[in-house]
Amino acid sequence: MALENDSELRDLIRKAALLNAVGHDGKAQAGAMVGKILGEKAELRSRVKELSGVINAVVNEVNNLSLSEQKAIVEANWPETQKKEKVEEKKLPPLPNADRYAKIVTRFSPNPDCVLHLGSARAILLSHEYARLYNGKFILRFEDTDPKIKRPTLKFYDSIRQDLKWLGCTVDEEYIQSDRLPIYYKYTEKLIADGNAYVCECMPEVFRKMIIDKQACSCRELPASENLERWNKMLDGGYMEGQAVVRVKTNLENPNPAVRDWPALRVIDTKKYPHPRVGSKYIVWPLYNLAAGIDDHLMGMTHIIRGKEHYTNMVRQKYMYKYLGWEYPEAIHYGRLKITGADLSKSKIVAGIKAGTYTGFDDPRLGTFAALRKRGITPEAIKKMIIEVGIKPNDVTLSWENLFSYNRKILDAISNRYFFVPQPTEFKVLGVPKTFQTKLPLHPEQPEHGFREYSITPVDEDKAVSFWVSKKDTEAMESKKIFRLMELFNVKVESKTEDTVTSRFASESYEDVRKIKVQLIQWIPKGTEFPAQVVMPDASVTEGFAEADCKKLKPDAIIQFERFGFVRVNEVGEKIIAYYAHK
Ligand SMILES: [Zn+2]
Secondary structure, X not given: OOHHHOHHHHHHHHHHHHHHHHHOOOOOOXXXXXXXXXXXXXXXXXXXXXXXXXXXXXXXXXXXXXXXXXXXXXXXXXXXXXXXXXXXXXXXXXXXXXXXXXXXXXXXXXXXXXXXXXXXXXXXXXXXXXXXXXXXXXXXXXXXOOOOOXXXXXXXXXXXXXXXXXXXXXXXXXXXXXXXXXXXXXXXXXXXXXXXXXXXXXXHHHHHHHHHOOOOOHHHHOOHHHHHHHHHHHHOOOOOOOOOEEEEOOOOOOOOOOOXXXXXXXXXXXXXXXXXXXXXXXXXXXXXXXXXXXXXXXXXOOEEEEEHHHHHHHHXXXXXXXXXXXXXXXXXXXXXXXXXXXXXXXXXXXXXXXXXXXXXXXXXXXXXXXXXXXXXXXXXXXXXXXXXXOOOOOOEEEEHHHHHHHHXXXXXXXXXXXXXXXXXXXXXXXXXXXXXXXXXXXOOOOHHHOEEEEEXXXXXXXXXXXXXXXXXXXXXOOOOOEEEEOOOEEXXXXXXXXXXXXXXXXXXXXXXXXXXXXXXXXXXXXXXXXEEEEXXXXXXXXXXXXXXXXXXXXXXXXXXXXXXXXXXXXXXOOOEEXXXXXX
């Protein structure tokens, strides 16, 4: 007997394919199954080629089903196989030396010069998660002390607060560095008075040459009293931009020239570059290491969790901590997280928006949280991905598909299903024998979500019914080929013109056609359609028709357009406008 007619074998393969598919995001891997089947049917070893053909056919048929349909079949037939699938929740490793501190304190400290993007997810979520894990405190600190180059903008303070809220991170305390300049001045004065910092008047190029040669400049050698005079002159506006820099002394022999006598404060002409919050009130502004270093101590930070590109900053700050008699917090430096295909450069994002390349910070092509939110990527998926990557120091490269896979698992379980027909083409069925009352579940596994109901009534002596189906489906149609209108009935194609396909009713039961792996296609009865636009990840727009029931949807709902993808509803009015998340 030809193997393809061996129904017992087909059933065996089908079960294996379904179980494999459910474990692989809905896509069974044919390659993995040949060995499995041969393990059970050793007598087929001499017929591997023929067997592979049958496996490929069955796998195709199974992969045509959605993940939910596959799960529903597996759950109904072999529920015992699913008990084992208990996924172990990945947990974060314990924080180093956590028991040394009465309360764990972590922080996220962005510069409000742009909206946040996926590149910040790790710093935010790990810091917040650890604070919660230890019943500690999570601080949001705006590091807005560069009114000139990395200039903060008022609206970004709010968008950052909003992004954190969306990510599910509650902030226990918030600080804004531009409110804290007197504090930085106080400690700078102490550092200078103690001879641990100095006001350097050297030209930058001159200083750079000397420091590379491990040589002290003449300013470094001046007595503290004279440096204090220079410091007061700086505060009083006696220096122009670039004429004076406060430097913190380090060991000039430090192997890294970037560590040696690092710059701590500089003059910024705030008449020309007013700060968005405090205007021209200050002209001396701290640089990153001074402000962050002082704040981390004063705010009681116990653990700093940040990218390893900050490692040198720790080395710099430790000199200052020693001078001030402070203990440096535990610092955890994780590796770089690269997302292939995502442009996560702030400057490119801002430039693209200015040039009109992007429609805004939520343009679907961007990796900003605003864009991800708009597309229906859930914060839970982002969190899951970040926690699984953890705090390893090695670099990790992920793709959008990794994130989508987390998101798909979340959405698949909760999102309602609807039909959407992109590029609608008329599809006529003749010889429909009766009126079909059909109830389509909004969710294949959760009947409590409810149903959409259709009454399909044939008209005229042809007993005809007209539908809309997608152009892509009609392109695959040839005369005599059989298709199944999902959850409705089977049809056989008769003829095709440029804009209409005519078919004839074949039969009702799915069982009739399941074995010949017919394509299931989504449909919308002509006359009930609701115009729809889906904004795709490349910002192009796919036009089509959605089911009439979509009129009831509310903005922010995330649904699945069957065989098309998950989308987030953005607007419902004369038509529905949605943003595409992923398959
Ligand atoms: Zn100097």
